[in-house]
Amino acid sequence: SLLDDQGLAEVSQVAEDVLDAVNKGLYKEATQLWGKAEMVIEQNTDGVNFYNILTKSTPTSAVKSSLEFTQSPLVHLYQRYVRHLQQDSLSQLMNGPIRKKLKIIPEDCSWGGQSANVFQNMEGDFMKPVISIVDELLEAGVNVTIYNGQLDLIVDTIGQEAWVRKLKWADLPKFKQLKWKAVYSDPESSETSAFVKSYKNLAFYWILRAGHMVPSDQGDMALKMMRMV
DSSP states (O other), X not given: OOOOHHHHHHHHHHHHHHHHHHHTTOHHHHHHHHHHHHHXXXXXXXXXXXXXXXXXXXXXXXXXXXXXXXXXTTHHHHHHHTXXXXXXXXXXXXXXXXXXXXXXXXXXXXXXTTHHHHHHHTTTTXXXXXXXXXXXXXHTTOOEEEEEETTOSTTOHHHHHHHHTTOOOTTHHHHHHOOOEEEOSSTTXXXXXXXXXXXXXXXXXEETTOOXXXXXXXXXXXXXXXXXX
């Protein structure tokens, strides 16, 4: 909804390039094109936040890593999805009180310090489809819950629905026939907090007014969902 016709055309073109690479099994190339696609989106939306489309991305600090990584096409993806997470209270907790409590972490090792290496080594994995694994879980009777923030761009609702439709689970046709039901985090309020579809061991929650970080954006609804599944 933030793109005009020209912006949509530019994004659609690079998205087709990503899809073509995935279909050919060129997963590293697909990852790099994914990064390119996001840059095209940012250029056309004045820097929309991929975690919440109602906000704007904040500038990211420089990556402190090897020269090899700083020259990698992954650098922008890393800055967008990993780097800023290491500046919050979780990092302070893990590198402070938890380090002192455990008393086993080497001095030259910090929580999150390996993230650049992990990110780089996963370059060929990011774009690989794993729908078949979900099918295996469902067939094994494992409870599978999918939840999605309405305002999330990087893991958007339309994309979630698209891969769910590709499942080969025998009960998928019955799941698809269901209409979603409203969920209220506050029983005394008529304000809808989410919608849900649930059949046997598959449930899908659409969390309203939430981005990628559902527990942070809609804590009450996230807690209610955990109690329902």
